[in-house]
Amino acid sequence: MxxxxxxxxxxxxxxxxxxxxxxxxxxxxxxxxxxxxxxxxxxxxxxxxxxxxxxxxxxxxxxxxxxxxxxxxxxxxxxxxxxxxxxxxxxxxxxxxxxxxxxxxxxxxxxxxxxxxxxxxxxxxxxxxxxxxxxxxxxxxxxxxxxxxxLEPLACVVHGLALIDWKHVESVLVLGLGAVGLFFAQLLPSYTRAARAGCGRRQRRLELARRFGLDPVWELHVGKDLPDDLRQRRFDVVLECTGKLEGWQQAFDFVLPGGQVLLFGGLPKGSVFPVDCTRLHYEEIRLLGDFHFSHRDVARAREFLLAGQLELEAMxxxxxxxxxxxxxxxxxxxxxxxxxxxxxx
Ligand SMILES: [Zn+2]
The missing domain is CATH 3.90.180.10 (Medium-chain alcohol dehydrogenases, catalytic domain)
Structure with a gap:
């Protein structure tokens, strides 16, 4: 060459x-x-x-x-x-x-x-x-x-999914329906048979989330009231993909006792995340930091890409x-x- x-x-x-x-x-x-x-x-x-x-x-x-x-x-x-x-x-x-x-x-x-x-x-x-x-x-x-x-964004998502203990998980919420949230939606069925729901903004993304199996999918605007049927809902696993402090807070609010919150979306340096210590302690909520990926995650992500089961065109x-x-x-x-x-x- x-x-x-x-x-x-x-x-x-x-x-x-x-x-x-x-x-x-x-x-x-x-x-x-x-x-x-x-x-x-x-x-x-x-x-x-x-x-x-x-x-x-x-x-x-x-x-x-x-x-x-x-x-x-x-x-x-x-x-x-x-x-x-x-x-x-x-x-x-x-x-x-x-x-x-x-x-x-x-x-x-x-x-x-x-x-x-x-x-x-x-x-x-x-x-x-x-x-x-x-x-x-x-x-x-x-x-x-x-x-x-x-391959790289998919490896990040694979890494996050591998951090979660999927035993007895019956419900999952994907919070934030950008590229990462939509990749989570596509990969979740390979990890769990739990019910999968989503929250996000913008019509096209909500439609894609539904197409990828999230149900229900709520339209959610930061700072606005929650839809009535979402207000009382809680989930075993919440995947935080907004990368906003309000999103982190909301993810914590949405998790069931004994549940897990995966904090995927990074915040600017110096951000401080206040949590309700009573819930954290008495409800044994697990907050999972999530950064980057390993070579094993890359290999797994590559398998997903080569298997041809994902909808990549839409991404x-x-x-x-x-x-x-x-x-x-x-x-x-x-x-x-x-x-x-x-x-x-
Ligand atoms: Zn090393």
């Missing part, structure tokens, strides 16, 4: 400002794999980073962490891929050697964030050695690059060229659409 010396790549300069620049083409070092990006995916994390900055995305710097493409070149000692081979992957990997990895808490490994790669909104991306070793895979022809780029609203990344960010900020594919060519 003939490679250029420079490539087009997006730089997040500061909140609200992203620029497409010419930058030197990275050269893969030992164990690394240079990927020619076919599609990147823009979603909630990118929206947050663009709107207010993100603790894991330094500025100014490259942005984008969901991708699919083909192998462009291989560093010495890289895994046994071939140049031109279609691949799919994620942007981070645990070290497998630290104390947290030894305890199988791979998502909390300090190396996961320290050695991740950003820059999927560009023409090429150099995958770090440990990521290439653990979390880069061949992509079958049956899976389009758009859909393969869903991506449009595909825009890299030059229009600012427009993609604007649409995400306005909650226009769930996720967008970005074509860097």
């Amino acid at each position: 003939k490679l250029p010396d420079v490539m087009r790549s997006a730089v997040l300069v500061e909140p609200g400002r992203v620029e497409i620049r010419d930058v030197p083409l990275p050269r893969p070092g030992p164990g690394q794999v240079l990927v020619r990006i076919e599609r990147a995916l823009a979603g909630g994390t990118d929206r947050k980073a663009f709107a207010r900055g993100h603790p894991q995305i330094p500025m100014p710097g490259p942005i984008g962490h969901r991708y699919a493409g083909v192998v462009a070149s291989l560093g010495p000692g890289a895994p046994a891929f071939e140049v031109g081979q279609p691949i799919m992957g994620v942007h981070s990997a645990p070290c497998l050697q630290c104390d947290l990895c030894r305890k199988e808490r791979w998502s909390l490994c300090p190396h996961v964030m320290a050695e991740k790669v950003l820059g999927a909104f560009g023409q090429y991306l150099c995958i770090p050695a440990q990521v290439a070793k653990l979390n880069l895979f061949p992509r079958p022809a049956s899976l389009s690059p758009d859909h393969a780029a869903l 991506i609203d449009d595909c825009l060229p890299l030059d229009q990344l600012p427009e993609v960010m604007r649409r995400l900020a306005e909650s226009e659409g769930l996720q967008y594919a970005v074509n860097p060519w």
Whole structure:
């Protein structure tokens, strides 16, 4: 594959400002794999980073962490891929050697964030050695690059579902019906036979939630009164996917005694979440923090993608060229659409 010396790549300069620049083409070092990006995916994390900055995305710097493409070149000692081979992957990997990895808490490994790669909104991306070793895979022809780029958000959802103790769970509420909530809706039947309901906003998302098996689905606006038939309802498991403090509070309010609340949607640094300690104690409510994913979650998410049972088309609203990344960010900020594919060519 003939490679250029420079490539087009997006730089997040500061909140609200992203620029497409010419930058030197990275050269893969030992164990690394240079990927020619076919599609990147823009979603909630990118929206947050663009709107207010993100603790894991330094500025100014490259942005984008969901991708699919083909192998462009291989560093010495890289895994046994071939140049031109279609691949799919994620942007981070645990070290497998630290104390947290030894305890199988791979998502909390300090190396996961320290050695991740950003820059999927560009023409090429150099995958770090440990990521290439653990979390880069061949992509079958049956899976389009758009859909393969869903591997990362799906791995996050798989991780959350694995944190829950599903024994005796009879009812689940998905609170927040963005891309994550709708992925939860699609995957839940693989984990539980419990009744599944949802709360969210925007007609199209409510319709998708119903199509993915949530019933009932309530329209819910933060700060407004709850619908009558929802006010008294409680659930064994509440999946918090709004990423808003009000959502965290509401998730706690909706959980049954003995129930579990999965706190998926991260809040800005310094946020404080007040809880009713009486309920927490006397009702033995379990609040489950949920961050990132492990290599096992990635492997499981890939199985889900390859099995072909998920409705992936509905999860991506449009595909825009890299030059229009600012427009993609604007649409995400306005909650226009769930996720967008970005074509860097
Ligand atoms: Zn580790």
